[in-house]
Amino acid sequence: GHALLVGVGGSGKQSLTRLAAFAAGCDIFEIQLCRGYNEESFKEDLKILYNKLGIDNKPTVFLFTEGHVVEEGFLELVNNMLTTGQVPALFPDDEKEAVINAVREEVQKAGINQTRRTAGTTSSRKQLVTSTLYCPCPQWEIH
Numbered sequence: 001g002h003a004l005l006v007g008v009g010g011s012g013k014q015s016l017t018r019l020a021a022f023a024a025g026c027d028i029f030e031i032q033l034c035r036g037y038n039e040e041s042f043k044e045d046l047k048i049l050y051n052k053l054g055i056d057n058k059p060t061v062f063l064f065t066e067g068h069v070v071e072e073g074f075l076e077l078v079n080n081m082l083t084t085g086q087v088p089a090l091f092p093d094d095e096k097e098a099v100i101n102a103v104r105e106e107v108q109k110a111g112i113n114q115t116r117r118t119a120g121t122t123s124s125r126k127q128l129v130t131s132t133l134y135c136p137c138p139q140w141e142i143h
Helices: 013-024 039-054 073-084 093-109 116-128
Strands: 002-004 027-029 060-065 132-135
Touching: 013 027, 013 060, 027 039, 039 060, 039 073, 039 093
Parallel strands: 002 132, 027 060, 060 132
Antiparallel strands: none
């Protein structure tokens, strides 16, 4: 499932998330902001996340806080991840083929009818849908 933790700053939202991830045996994936970080940089980080989920098959918590929202488009991409399990046009065709080939055997073992779409999304979706977290800071928080 997904988790949305809301609370005043310093109330332990991220600590709780890290503890829960540890208890569940999940890795934590968190983007690292730097100067010039934009939507393209975010998509590159999401590629790393999806490869970790799909190809490496590692249960992972995607820790995404209010501070990570540098551009409004980030929230649309996260919304797509939560609703469909994928980000449209994330991988170009050549990279997509490599991902599909990497998970093809797992898809066959699972008995899923192979199409280009199912081969590329089955593995990452089962891991991602159980691991996305957003920690916003409430508007009413006093700084």
